[in-house]
Amino acid sequence: MASVLDTAFLTYVESGVTRESPAHGRQVSEAGGVTMSHTAARSETTFDTAVLRELVELSGDGLAVLDDRGHFVTVNPAGVRILGVPEDRLLGTRSPFDVSRRNVTSGSDEMERAEWTAPDGRRRYLEYRVSELANGGVAVWFTDITEILLQQERLTAITRAASSVADSGSLRATLDAMAREVCTTTAISAAQILAVDDPRDELRLLGMAGFGETTDFVERLAECRRRGADIRFLEVLEHGEPVVVLHRKPVIMADPAWEPLHVIMDWPDWDSFVSMPLVVRGRTVGIINAYYAPGEDPGPSSLTFLSAMADHAAVAIETAALLTRTRSRAQLDERRKLARDLHDSVVQHLFSMGMQAKALRAQLERPDADLSQLRGGAQELAELSQNALADLRGLVFELRPMELAERGLVDAVRSHAASLQARTGLTIDVRAPVGDALDLDLEVAEDVYRIVQEALHNVIKHANATKAEVTITTPEHDHRGLLVKISDNGRGKGQKPRDRTAFRRESLGLQSMRERAERWRGRLVAGPRPSGGWTVAVSLPAQGSYAMKEAS
Incomplete structure (x- = not known):
């Protein structure tokens, strides 16, 4: 479709199709300012050119003409929507497209990328192709690939997070890495992963990225709760549903109840806020908080991405809990085995040693004690003590x-x-x-x-x-x-x-x-x-x- 539009657009702009200039009330060539009479323009407008004009106007891709300095001369409606600026404000302004690359000829499949910042501060990523015009200007075909790039970043982050969970040796290290992956997306400036057994209990910070020094974050948060701060993510822990709050940072920074966390919360550049539950088998085990950069609204695709990351974090937390329980059970089994081994070896030896010592004492109390029997009993006692010591050393070694x-x-x-x-x-x-x-x-x-x-x-x-x-x-x-x-x-x-x-x-x-x-x-x-x-x-x-x- 792009090649058809390219041909249509080039034919359209080269043909000199006219529009009425609101500023001068005269006909101005769409190809870059060639003046002609209304009658002449009408005579040159063929049926085919009218069809091409409709294609250009109805295209879902951006189509524009630039002068030799890279300034907008004309932009189709789709281009206006992509750039987020009315056409009358675009005309005469500098475009984000590089027009110095004159080696790109009409029909080439080579694509370039550009970044565009709309007046509302949103960053858009554009993919474009340029072709030179006979009058020295440039025709540009462009499309918005911002969402595609974000999806690629999110898929990469999800894949890395899954790998991190699979190779996890430390839950905190794993969830710190996961929080960093969340922050790799363009829209999110900072992230936190917290867990709690009961919303009334103190939260446990398991992962964080994008903030400054946060060693006492939990203590500061507890102080904010005592002051009555409106902590929206507690609703997530209670109800298990995501919470989305637009323009949250100004509210927090203006609230005295949040004062203990003002230094930490002011560190990243953020505006809106999303809290997503971490759910395992119908039970909310924690939350993941995402702090969105100014001008970046948490749209449906971003919420889907956060939900996927929340699933991985929940799995990591649950896996760590299972491993802890398994480890505890193994340790309990080892204690029971140690108790059995102590009873079967060392305790039996010590019991025998006690009996032998009593027998030796009884013989010593007799006036006609037999020294040879005493020597034999002492030797047996020594052997029992050596065996007990050997068994005890073996058990200590096994610990x-x-x-x-x-x-x-x-x-x-x-x-x-x-x-x-x-x-x-x-x-x-x-x-x-x-x-x-x-x-x-x-x-x-x-x-x-x-x-x-x-x-x-x-x-x-x-x-x-x-x-x-x-x-x-x-x-x-x-x-x-x-x-x-x-x-x-x-x-x-x-x-x-x-x-x-x-x-x-x-x-x-x-x-x-x-x-x-x-x-x-x-x-x-x-x-x-x-x-x-x-x-x-x-x-x-x-x-x-x-x-x-x-x-x-």
Whole structure:
């Protein structure tokens, strides 16, 4: 359609179609000021030119003639609407189009871009093409691409926000990044993401961008609430519906109740305000506030964009809450397991030591005490104390192996394997082809270590195995990820467990391992091997905060 209009417009302006000049009451050529009589103009106006004139007038694209200095000579109605200025005020003023690029000839598909600021302060982004006219002027075809660019920015922001949520390690860091993405759109100067469990409670600031120093924002906001400030986004928390307030900044800055936040709220250049609810399963968990630049109204497409970003923020908040609950449940399970292990090992040893000490005392009180028996009892007491100490050290090590923080995952697994091998006789081979070239966050390393620990515990307790193997490597399809396998040569779980308690504990162990893997977007698979025995395999994708380094 643009090429048809180009041809029509060029024919139209070159033909010298006339209009009556309101200033002079005479006929002036549309092509740039060529004077002719009314009769001559009428005689040169053919039926075809009249049709072309209708095309130009009815076009939805902007069409204009500029003089050799780039000033408007004429503009069609669509161009007037796009530029937002009446035609009589446009004529003679400088256009935003670059007319120095005379290498652009008629019919060329090369497009240029220009920025236009309307009298009301709105910025418009125009795409245009120019063609030279015989009289030295320029014909311009142009269209408004502001909304297209905004949509592209919004889609990019939404995509980046989704990626940020997927790779999130810290909720505050994730939502700060999301607030920054909201501010990448042309219309929005600043953004906040807040959460609250109850509208009557204090708000929690989870993400902010576009403001200055805001370390005490929550405290200042609480003071504004105590002063009775009209905080419109509290309505969003209460009713779960968006709130749009035009020209909000002047009201806030003039209200004494908002005085504690005047410094912060005055920092960005904004005017209108939108608050969008963060909703998860019908429950409002927070809000996202957007502060629009002057002259930028929050239109339907912008509200749709904010709604999409609010959905991502809500998912991030809910995911963090689920991970916290999962982590708490895992910690509770670990405490229960520690209590059982203490009872089954250290407590039993201490009980035996107490009984042996009483027996020794009873023998010492006898006048005919047998020294050889006393020596044997003392030796047994010493052995019990050594076993209790060894078990206690093992339990302390399980709480958080020092090697995880000091020497890394591989050494921690090797140390644990050596301890188990010495205590149980199970041969455990730890294979890590990349050596110690792992760069893991401590929390990731601890969860992987716990998976290995639990898997080996199941081997010892249920597999009747003589050998186990732990392999730490990278998946073939993702060399920045992590793959850990724990295999044994025992009978696996194919046979009936010895009792229901053992089966239940083993199932809980697998569930705990799976939850740890899923916490880092990983996957855990457990089952029998074709050659016999059992394998537990966990694969973790590359995280934002860890990666497998190249082996040296």
